[in-house]
Amino acid sequence: MKKLSFIALILLIGAQLAVPVMMIKGREKILRNGELYRFLTRPIDPADPFQGRYVRLAFQNDYVPCSKDRELGLHRNQKIYALIEVGEDGFARFTSWSTEKPVKGRFLATRYLGNKSEWNRISRTSMHKGIRLDIPFDRFYMEEEKAPRAEHLVREAVSSTNCWAEVRILNGRPAIEDVYAQGQSLRELAAKNE
């Protein structure tokens, strides 16, 4: 009985170690071999009791443009693939979507979150922009003192300059590499202003 329990415990420890090792392996593979994209973003700073402080990234282009009248045939949280195109300004944006995994090309595996609309202050109407996507790289973890400082600095910076996230994507799976504001890494920016 004791021998059986010991074997079961060793198997369990194997499984417990396999899960984090697979997570590390998967992310390392994306960070080493994935293609690099820049996504325009606007960070906000909240906290997670287990993982610490992070900067939440609110992306400007978190949608695929499409007409309001188009019959989508999608349900909320359905898995879809968003095709990516890099504009002349060097920033990535989504151009179309598919429910089938593309064989080749640039794409991101994501979920459909409903319609994307924007409030027009001048005409005081809501403008339909397309379908909203779940962006699976919305957290950038930072040291607990640096995260609120970074958010403050970025808030000041975004009025005059761009803020973007550098993300590597491999086979539709993303891994965030760094976040930049005023042309500098957010970590360096926060460290300089200590």
Next chain:
Amino acid sequence: MGNLSAKHIQWLKQELPALKADGIVSEDTAQAIESYYAEKTNDGLHWAVIAFAVLGSLLIGAGIILLLAHNWDELDRPVRAVLSLCPILIGSILSITALIKNGGTALRESAGIFHTLSIGATIALIGQTYHLPGNVPGFFMTWTLLALPLTFLLRSSGAALLYLALACGWSGVAQETYGQAAGFWLLILPGLARLAYLIRTDRHTPETLLNLWGMLIALCIATGMTFERTLPGLWIIAYSALLSGTGVLGIQLYNNQTGWNNPAKIFGIAGITILAYIFTFEHAWFDIGWAHMRSGWQYRAWGVWMDGGITGAFLLFWLIIALKTISQHTAETLTLSVFPLAGILCFILGSIKSTADTVNALIFNGFMLFLGIMYIGMGCRNGRLSQLNGGMAVLSLLLVTRFFDEDFGFIARGTVFIILGTCFLVVNLIMIKRRKKQEAIA
């Protein structure tokens, strides 16, 4: 027999020489008594060692999670990746040691708690290092499933309670993120199986009692979390059946044990009192029943079936336990057993007649009044101060609330208060007369 305090043992040690000298106990008997009570003190010390081991591992585990959450970004990625595996490795070494050495309760509990927390710390650190998206339910589910076998392999109650807490935590975040947490009812099954095994083995051990407390709290929280609320008011029947069944189960399993030693009874009575108190308010009965079925994107078509299934399971549990116990014919068993019947009746009344809310509230005002008086009576008869105080507390809560309740007019409240007061005084006079009669006969 419970453990004696060190103060009593000290007193006994002082008394024994005198008892020996007077020839009341022999030398051998005195020695036997001394060694018997020495064992009892060791037993107390043994539980203290376990308590400190549990607290120590809990604090260290939680401390490691907080330290890692600080985010040491001066360390580069590969170092952090290796570092993130350290908590699980340390936890595994502890668990292997506990199993190989066939360790005592303190070692098994420490290993179980630390190892369970270390799984969360490792996953959290990887999430932080690789900036994984905020999938909180996924994080909780991975942690919960990887921790589950530890409760069985190490026979650790600490790990079992952490598992229940994680399953409850998952139900909360899953309900918020996905809009449903039906999976909780699968997660709770291994916990229920372990509890059933412990009750069958020895229902009176502190380990069984602790697990029973944990399971009751988890069930109560998770029922509220997982309910889809498609049929408004169905929760009234579900909670009534769960808490009534629990209270009666306590009477069946632990008979006259009270307090910490009878978790099910205490939990059931406290739960029924809180529920009955909520039901004394009219707004608890507004817009309930099938005429107010909820629909829309936030409600699922199968929600009513899941809620119905949970309610049905609780009703079945209550019915089996109540039928087994009701033969005792005590006022307490009968009162606790019929509580869900009142809930079902009022739910049906509220569903078919929208103006029944006042009647329903009055029925539960009456129930709570009876509950209070019953426990006061039981306390007086059995000479138990805890029952007497409990009854007084229930009654005071009800009367103070109704005194300030503006839903009832001043005349109605005043009349009812005077009638009730008169009843109490009359009963008091009858009791005094009876006592005098008994004294005269004696």
